[in-house]
Amino acid sequence: MYSEKVMDHFSNPRNVGEIEDASGVGEVGNAKCGDIMKIYLKIEDNIIKDVKFKTFGCGAAIATSSIATEMIKGRTVEEALELTNKAVVEALDGLPPAKIHCSVLAEEAVKAAIEDYMKKQGKEVESSVSAGIEPDEEACCSKCERKCH
């Protein structure tokens, strides 16, 4: 049901952990739903020098967090803000329909961490989660009735 790419990131997740003096931290999802993602960023000179994540969730949640951290590491803040859930899904060679919401969570987690960083910098942000792939409403979060945008 999962692609090889997903299984690779699930079994050898990249960038697991915490950053103690993180420039920004973002946490999204909730335990009731079965997924929480937390992303830590170390930003210097507007560049994401380091990124770590912790995730409570299914295989897809772990894989999307892992690949999202890879995709933004070394990028500028602006580039990282452009990360879409669609790009995450493509980088993983696809996800089952019921798991698309995990890619949305990954995008949201990155954005939440950047927002936190901006706030600490005293900058205003109006980040919005990209439309990306329209997840199938029924498959997405029947448990928490969360709409995945």
Next chain:
Amino acid sequence: MDGIRGIYMDHAATTYTKREVLEEMLPFFTEYFGNPSSIHKFGRDVRKHVDTARERVAKALGADPSEIYFTAGGSEADNWAVKGTAYANKSKGNHIITTNIEHHALLHTCEYLEKEGFEVTYLPVDEYGLVSVEDVKNAITDKTILISIMYANNEIGTIQPIEEIGKLAREKGIYFHTDAVQAVGSVKIDVKEQNIDMLSLSAHKFYGPKGIGVLYVRKGVKLINFVHGGGQERGRRAGTENVPGIIGLGKAIELANENLEESSKRIMGLRDKLIKGLMDKIPYTRLNGHPVKRLPGNANFSFQYIEGESLLLNLDMKGIAGSSGSACTSGSLDPSHVLLAIGLSHEIAHGSLRLSLGAVNTEEDIDYVLEVLPEIVERLRQMSPLYEKVKGGNTNV
């Protein structure tokens, strides 16, 4: 070997077909292919064996062969029992009593009947998954026509006080059906002693083939015919018989009953070792279901701070096959209705694991799981943002 072994611990989902069972079935595809309804020798020879299978089932349940009806499995038997009694007895009443931990074959049938104007009481269960006989008694009204309560739960393994419920139902003159799909082959059943009016079973849970089951219907129970057509199953469930399936079911139930005590004892020993080992080794772990009133092969845990699917995938990579909730539940994202019914929070229900043991499992399998599983849980916890907050503590929940 790179540490990978194939260890099957999902016997509650299905079992393999035992070789002796398969061997009895095979001639009925080729040599003995006749239609059991035919008058010629080809048909008569097959009919004899179908009758033998029916007798074997009757013997295993303490029933009469004329009370055994073959169906296409457990789901069909459940559907027939509940819809069949509901429609046949609607002049007497429209009320059905069941529990909120039944298999979907039962629950979805009840939901359907609610749309048809029937009223259904879904009794709650306690933290171990037990229904209270007192609650059953209090739920009875003068409109109650059926009590349907599962013998043993497929997820948490809890065994219900079937005999007492049967006695109560008989006293009140209400039909009593039990979904015994998980129980047959694992626990001793006697439909007469236990006052069971109807009982569902399915061969693929006790080393028989898939797609064949039985509804036992006590003589005198008013039930509508389920499949209209020819005269098979005394006209109540028409259609040319699944002969190889019936033969296989007959052999499988006979085998299961012959070895019932011995095999249950062996499997129970393995189960208890598994439960004790995991509870000792993994903190923040809860055993779901009843400590003793449970199926011999069932072990169900919740590991706090981690999620079940990632646990299953990791186990699968180590060659261990388990499940999280029932196989039917795994298609959806919702945590299992059974785990919620015994009072688990969504969060803890997400971290559940069912390991159901059976004939293929050995002492070494248990040792291997006890070695591998704690590491997997710890690795996932290290990755979990929920665990950060509690690290350090070391208590079972």
